[in-house]
Amino acid sequence: MSEIPAELRYRTSHEWVRVEDDVAVVGITDHAQDAMGDLVYVELPEVGQVLATGEEAGVVESVKAASDIYAPVSGEVVAINDALEDEPELVNQEAFGNGWLFKIKMADPGELKEMLTADQYQEQLDSE
């Protein structure tokens, strides 16, 4: 069983968001990293880039496959996790912690309501 922290919001495409004031910290879930296997490369958006909800924001690649990352909310990228350039395995090790991908200054925090709760995300995994 993979971990699904209750305080986070989720997207069906397996991104998570943690809200810190008006900033959304974005990563991929423990389930997603486990399904992909050892990550070897992470491509992140540029700081300053403005993303629309659902827009392609980056790519995570494991030994076996590449998977797109989508912006869970709209807004401006205010930080990226530089450590992943040399240590993409942080995503495998701490998907909800040091393996975060980027931070977005939310244009509309109301969009969070449209994301899945932990229970809803768990239901999605159960039905997959």
Added chain:
Amino acid sequence: MGHRTPLYDEHVAAGGKMVDFGGWDMPIHYGSQIEEHHAVRQDAGMFDVSHMTVVDVSGTGARDYLRRLLANDVDSIETGRALYSGMLNEGGGVIDDLIVYKGDKDYRLVVNCATRDTDLEWMEQQAGGFAVDIRERPELAMIAVQGPRARAQLAALLDGERHDAVENLPAFAFADCGDWTIAGTGYTGEDGVEIILPGHHAVALWKQLADAGVRPAGLGARDTLRLEAGMNLYGNDMDGTVSPLEAAMGWTVKFNEGRDFIGRDALERQKEKGHHRLVGLVLEGKGVLRAHQKVITGDGEGAEFEGEITSGTFSPTLGKSIALARVPAGTKGQVQVEIRKKHLPAQVVRPPFVRNGKTVYKPL
């Protein structure tokens, strides 16, 4: 549910992540593909390859039949040796790649599981006029033990002729030891052996190896190891539309005088006309090369100056991405690979990338 090898329960118990592979439920990894890869490069790992199809070819016509069926020539090896060959269609395309073991009287072929049906059908179809018996051996299992310490680890568990075979067999030699066949073959670029044995012996051997510290490795590591070793994967690097000359398998085609193997005429025509080549690529920066990405050679514009990646991955040993790519003849130096609409530079090299734990590729 797919087919299961005798080792299925062992894989599940060891935490194997099971996936469908050519109709078989096989472990892709047991937790970390990269750690399994390093275990084989630096120590010893083992693979369940019982899904592969073992076919025995016997009868007084076996030699003549195989000299017609295979692009490589079974006459070029001594008894007790193994040979890598393509089995071609009339157009010179590769129906499958295989290993043929030359015994005292009979031959044994090990072919890919995904191509089992077409292989057997083709082999039967071509057998007309030859006194041969073609017999699949589904009751046999196959375990590959690979890595610098593979032979020592395995030999310590065996005695008598099996022990001696594991210790002393040269690469590409094999020995029949009772109902086991032990061969100095593999698909990793490391020293090691492959054992073909009765299915009901497989679990006991696997457990003994695991207890001795030989690490189970899945199909994921098998793929990164073979790619580092510059070895082709059927269905990726060649198929029925690709000739061995276009798949860096030219060395396996023996155009010896008068031997009329299937596909020969087509290959001779292709040799005259010219053809693409399979080369290695090493990505200079970050990113991961993948099958079907476009390769731009820089010698001109348009399809004739382009190639395609056939297999690509992240190389755990080199710490960067490598690939096999089919490119126009003469491509060398640097090329550009199109990854998500960006052009990234890659160095053109001659595989293998890694052999016996060492980086060995040479620039072209």
